[in-house]
Amino acid sequence: MSTTYVGALELFSGAVLVSAVMTLWLRQVRSIVAMLRLQGIALAAVALVLAIHQHDNGLLITALLVLAVKGAVVPSLLGRVADLDADSRESSPLVNVSASLVFAAILIVLSYVVGSRIIFLAPSAATRLTPIGIATVLVGYFMLVTRRKVVSKIVGLILVDNGIALVTFLLTAGVPLIVELGSSLDVLLVVVVLQFLILNMGRRLRMNEIADMKELHD
Amino acid sequence: MLCLYVLLAPALMAVIAALFPWRAWIGWTSAGSSALVLGLGVALCVHTTLHSPVTTLHGALRADALSAFMVVVIGAIALLATLFTPRTMRQEIEDGSTDARRARHYVILMQVFITCMLLAILAANLGVMWVSIEATTIATTFLVGHRRTDEAFEASWKYIILCSIGIALAFLGTVLVYYADLHVGTHHSTSLDWTSVLAVAHHLNPDVMRLAFALLVLGYGTKVGLVPMHSWLPDAHSQAPAPISALMSGVLLTVAFYALLRFRAIAAMALGPNFPRTLFLVVGLASLVLASALLIAQRDLKRMLAYSSIEHMGLLALGAAAGTPLAIAAVLLHILGHGITKSVLFLSSGEIAHAEGTTEIAKITGLLARRPVLGGIFGVGLLALVGFPPFSIFVSELSMARAEVDVGLWWAVAISLVCLGVIFGAIGMHARQMLLGEPSTAGTVATARSVAVPLVSALVVVALLGVLAWPLQSLLHSAANAVVR
Numbered sequence: 001m002s003t004t005y006v007g008a009l010e011l012f013s014g015a016v017l018v019s020a021v022m023t024l025w026l027r028q029v030r031s032i033v034a035m036l037r038l039q040g041i042a043l044a045a046v047a048l049v050l051a052i053h054q055h056d057n058g059l060l061i062t063a064l065l066v067l068a069v070k071g072a073v074v075p076s077l078l079g080r081v082a083d084l085d086a087d088s089r090e091s092s093p094l095v096n097v098s099a100s101l102v103f104a105a106i107l108i109v110l111s112y113v114v115g116s117r118i119i120f121l122a123p124s125a126a127t128r129l130t131p132i133g134i135a136t137v138l139v140g141y142f143m144l145v146t147r148r149k150v151v152s153k154i155v156g157l158i159l160v161d162n163g164i165a166l167v168t169f170l171l172t173a174g175v176p177l178i179v180e181l182g183s184s185l186d187v188l189l190v191v192v193v194l195q196f197l198i199l200n201m202g203r204r205l206r207m208n209e210i211a212d213m214k215e216l217h218d
Numbered sequence: 219m220l221c222l223y224v225l226l227a228p229a230l231m232a233v234i235a236a237l238f239p240w241r242a243w244i245g246w247t248s249a250g251s252s253a254l255v256l257g258l259g260v261a262l263c264v265h266t267t268l269h270s271p272v273t274t275l276h277g278a279l280r281a282d283a284l285s286a287f288m289v290v291v292i293g294a295i296a297l298l299a300t301l302f303t304p305r306t307m308r309q310e311i312e313d314g315s316t317d318a319r320r321a322r323h324y325v326i327l328m329q330v331f332i333t334c335m336l337l338a339i340l341a342a343n344l345g346v347m348w349v350s351i352e353a354t355t356i357a358t359t360f361l362v363g364h365r366r367t368d369e370a371f372e373a374s375w376k377y378i379i380l381c382s383i384g385i386a387l388a389f390l391g392t393v394l395v396y397y398a399d400l401h402v403g404t405h406h407s408t409s410l411d412w413t414s415v416l417a418v419a420h421h422l423n424p425d426v427m428r429l430a431f432a433l434l435v436l437g438y439g440t441k442v443g444l445v446p447m448h449s450w451l452p453d454a455h456s457q458a459p460a461p462i463s464a465l466m467s468g469v470l471l472t473v474a475f476y477a478l479l480r481f482r483a484i485a486a487m488a489l490g491p492n493f494p495r496t497l498f499l500v501v502g503l504a505s506l507v508l509a510s511a512l513l514i515a516q517r518d519l520k521r522m523l524a525y526s527s528i529e530h531m532g533l534l535a536l537g538a539a540a541g542t543p544l545a546i547a548a549v550l551l552h553i554l555g556h557g558i559t560k561s562v563l564f565l566s567s568g569e570i571a572h573a574e575g576t577t578e579i580a581k582i583t584g585l586l587a588r589r590p591v592l593g594g595i596f597g598v599g600l601l602a603l604v605g606f607p608p609f610s611i612f613v614s615e616l617s618m619a620r621a622e623v624d625v626g627l628w629w630a631v632a633i634s635l636v637c638l639g640v641i642f643g644a645i646g647m648h649a650r651q652m653l654l655g656e657p658s659t660a661g662t663v664a665t666a667r668s669v670a671v672p673l674v675s676a677l678v679v680v681a682l683l684g685v686l687a688w689p690l691q692s693l694l695h696s697a698a699n700a701v702v703r
């Protein structure tokens with residue numbers, strides 16, 4: 001096992017988590033979307049490194065697919081939503097930024113605890129990095145729960161999805177290609193649908209906070 | 219090839235609906251396509267019960283007795299829902315809440331939705347099953363938002379966000395099952411096929427499987443509408459047009475439950491029966507208790523039906539907790555009985571909403587005097603729903619309770635009986651208000667035959683299923699045996 005392979009894997013997986021934590025720290029919606037694009041590219045790079053190392057053509061196709069969907073199309077779609085409201089900022093998250101970063105640190109520790117219950121089955125350079133993927137998933141959920149802007153909610157959803165994709169690459173070198181194709185398509189469609197909803201929702205809901213949605217209740 | 223034809227019927231129908239502008243004949247053809255699915259489902263049932271599971275497309279599609287049974291459930295409820303499509307669209311176009319273009323989208327999406335559910339049932343691969351179930355979310359989001367009001371958009375927003383984050387957990391769970399499967403010593407399958415995973419289920423690592431199964435219950439549980447991931451359900455089911463509510467409540471929830479039944483079989487072999495049982499007990503009882511508490515103060519007709527779906531999904535979870543062949547057979551009968559009954563109720567509530575101009579329970583009175591046929595159908599449907607004999611829900615609830623007592627879960631049966639009592643009282647109170655009460659207008663209004671005939675026939679079927687002492691007995695047992703060893 002070459003040190004370049006391990007180094008590259010660590011670098012790109014690390015970049016996925018760092019960009020996730022950065023989305024908690026940034027306030028400008030536009031910069032958050034840029035960070036998401038970076039994360040998509042890092043994720044594709046992880047798949048690429050694994051594909052080259054394992055001479056796996058299916059995984060190579062997956063890497064290209066991830067680059068197209070998560071590195072290009074999805075961030076562009078989100079960017080259009082962000083453009084609706086040029087200087088949109090996450091003004092009043094339920095948990096403020098510095099506390100969010102502390103929570104992120106706790107979540108990362110937690111994911112190492114959970115990860116150790118999985119890694120022992122097949123320890124390798126790749127599987128040892130699984131906690132990074134789990135941490136990304138948890139940061140995504142944290143974002144979903146604590147941020148109030150519709151765009152931030154979608155970003156949280158995509159972080160969860162990217163984290164799961166990272167876990168998949170590191171643990172199993174990717175799910176079978178047909179499943180990967182299907183799930184990428186699903187993610188893409190979900191973002192398209194969300195974009196459609198935001199563009200079509202009344203003014204009351206469009207720009208602002210999900211906390212304003214109070215029409216339906218018991 | 220049967221499996222493939224089952225999928226092609228609604229898929230082709232979606233293409234036809236996309237090619238031609240909306241006309242009533244498209245609606246009737248889509249009902250024909252659902253009838254075809256039902257017929258093919260019956261053929262699949264006969265074949266899989268008498269012979270063996272069938273596979274098509276190099277093993278990509280597989281139907282055993284359980285999948286065949288679910289195809290029949292989907293076909294039956296899709297038939298009911300599509301029979302109401304021409305009528306619903308005509309009403310909506312007349313009152314200006316939709317136009318021909320959106321009516322066309324509605325038919326296309328409804329057929330895509332049915333195709334995705336059928337693919338989820340027939341896919342041999344657990345990953346493809348996940349992809350199809352997630353795809354149903356995407357198709358139905360537009361259908362929930364069909365009316366394009368603020369409320370409808372809010373409901374679709376909540377629906378897609380909650381279901382996507384929930385079902386993401388199910389994907390993580392599926393990946394962990396795959397990981398455990400890849401690391402079974404002598405085994406070299408790299409597929410995620412249910413049969414090949416089940417074949418080595420004894421050797422799957424229990425630590426990994428515990429985490430995986432918990433994620434799967436939470437993830438697919440979101441789509442089933444089990445507490446604590448249920449909060450999207452009342453909104454989505456009350457905002458969607460009635461035929462879509464019927465499909466979502468009657469069958470989409472149980473398609474997700476079907477996924478849990480498949481994974482339960484794997485988890486029970488890898489971990490023993492206790493771990494899956496505990497999880498199903500927790501979510502099942504929580505759903506029952508919450509549904510019974512919220513049904514009491516319910517003010518909206520369609521939300522009342524939606525909470526009742528959460529209750530019935532809780533009952534299914536308790537049945538799965540027992541996990542014996544008898545319990546699973548009863549769960550399947552309950553899936554069919556509840557599906558048809560709930561569809562009848564949603565469809566008749568759509569008619570009530572259209573005629574009365576409201577779904578608020580307090581504003582609907584004396585329905586039985588003013589619209590005897592429609593009110594009668596609705597009343598009988600509610601009786602079937604709360605478990606009156608001769609309807610099949612009575613038989614399946616009794617059998618599930620018996621199976622639960624058999625494995626020592628009498629305390630869970632006791633709790634669920636209390637909840638069912640509360641729900642009986644709550645629904646009875648609301649029904650009294652709507653059906654009896656002082657009529658708000660004099661005279662009676664006839665109900666169209668195109669409404670009465672399908673709904674009455676559906677209720678007769680549910681009653682026959684209960685009376686004829688399990689005409690499906692051998693089918694239900696071979697279906698249950700597919701997921702219980």
